[in-house]
Amino acid sequence: MGDTTHVTLLGPVTAWRDGQGLELGSPRQRTLFAVLAAHANQVISREDLVTAVWGLDAPATAMNSVYTYVARLRRLLEPARSQRGPSDLLVSDSLGYRLQLPPDQVDFRRFKTHLKRAGRLKNSRAVERAVEELNAALALWHGAPYGGATGPFADTERRALTELRLTAIEDRMELLHQLEHDVDFSGELSELSSLVRKHPLRERLRHLLMLGYARFGRQAEAVEEYHDLRGRLAEEQGLEPGERIQRFYEDILRSGPSSRMSLPPPEAEPAGPSNAPASSVRAAPPAQLAQLARDIPDFTGRAAELRQLRQLVVSAESAGESAVILINGAPGIGKTAVAIRIAHALSSRFPDGQLQLDLRGYGDGPGPMQLDEALRHLLDGLGAPPRADLDIEGQRALFRRLVAGRRLLILLDNAAYVQQVRPLLQGDASCLVIVTSRNSLTGLTVRDGARRITLNGMTEDGVELFGRMVARPLVAGAETEVRRLVEACGGIPLALRIAGTRIGMYPAPERALARFREGDLLGRLDVLGDDHSSLKTVFGWSYDALPEDARLMFRALGGGTEPRFGIRSAGRLAGLTPRGARRGLDVLVEASLVQEPVHDHFRLNPLIFAYARHLYHRDVALGATPTVSC
Known part of the structure; x- marks a missing residue:
């Protein structure tokens, strides 16, 4: 029966039998069918179907609805099947359901097959054949994907497929520019212009x-596009256009107003789903000082935080104040x-250069850097x-003299306490100082006017970051499991x-993903051969820096059953009065190991809570009880 049934997902979700469209029913029934079609020939558990259609907060009746929808779909897809006869198309077993269809009868699968072929042809420099495959892939689209479907699965797939389509369009246009014979670009330019208006960044x-x-x-129009991009990036993200497009813009200016340009195509950008614009920050301009570490190539998310940081800098400059920006958060x-x-994004505002210094606040090295060093x-x-004739005060005076009036950006990374930073603050408003620390460094805010931003865990951006690190497209339908891992x-x-x-190193990442959270997740996050990157080590640097009473309090919190607790619960775990517990918790909050979203109500990040439990059970195994002396 499967050879007469075809499914479209790259537009309204539709099933066709012998050329006739089928009425797939309500939005949720249509969504359930779409999930099965996207995973044709794979068994999808009933629980995963519930999550895909309703989300994590599914009603108690959702499972019954799954049975009802499956029965209706079977009658629709195989009308000649007897009521009690086995289904040849929508098969069930003890694990779940499987829609049996040849891959080429689902447009989503054909689309991905064409993209893979195009990628191989592009790598072998068979440009015309690669364009043909991309043309075939794009011809399969008939509107927004998963049209008529609802719920978290459809939303996620819709975003991912839209990104793949945009990347395919970009790849096709790039390849067309490589063809030796003339190509009529009038229609292509119209389509590109329309897409740029929809995706301006x-x-x-x-x-x-x-x-x-x-x-x-048409150089004038090209220049206008660049200026529009630059203005939008600056306003919305506080960034400059990437170095590659800047070079191209400069080439246009040099070429004159009417010359035709035949230029090599842009370099390919990394493929893969992304909600962020494919832009990079501007490289530091030539300067006497350029000490900033390289920007992370696959930096993901944090757009809101970057905008806030830029606004803090602009606000300080507008007020004529010395800008000190403090970034803190958990290890x-x-x-x-x-x-x-x-810092890279703002480097062009500080043409006299950039300095960067690791103050060694946390790590297993020689300890926090002293002022003289x-x-x-x-x-x-x-x-x-x-x-050699200058003491510390003389060196401080020389430092202030050398930076006075200069537009410098100074990044003081990994500070442990206020006194590491305060003596290094210059006296005028010409410089920007960015400080990072696990500690709150409240004194810098109170006394030195620092503007602070606290980084929290990533949610949607975390899903995207995980997908990039897997280094391959996640198995369709694994979104729920990824969110649980995040x-x-x-x-x-x-x-x-x-x-x-x-997970990306496994031959079957979907299986590794399903098992990764089981058991000791913290232990699974060790990095073999690089202890400095393992979570236990990184958390341990913060723990080791605590005073003894705060360490005991932290271990005592690991004896609780939940990462959220009140002041009285913390006191009971540590054997303290609420007032005594408050003192220890204040230290942990300052160290970004504990958060206090509401007065006297606290929470630990799930992994930090797992680390506290690890230390607590180690104490128990040694016969020690982690209670704090009053």
């Missing part, structure tokens, strides 16, 4: 449109990555020769990078 689309304009001597939350990202590093960066990891980017990398 998508840099690769914009680049291709500029290339098309410039190829036919592994990505403070340094965000700081480097925004910090000053020596900064003075070396500024080109000052060593001066939640179990508390959205900590370091944890998601480790998990994605490890």
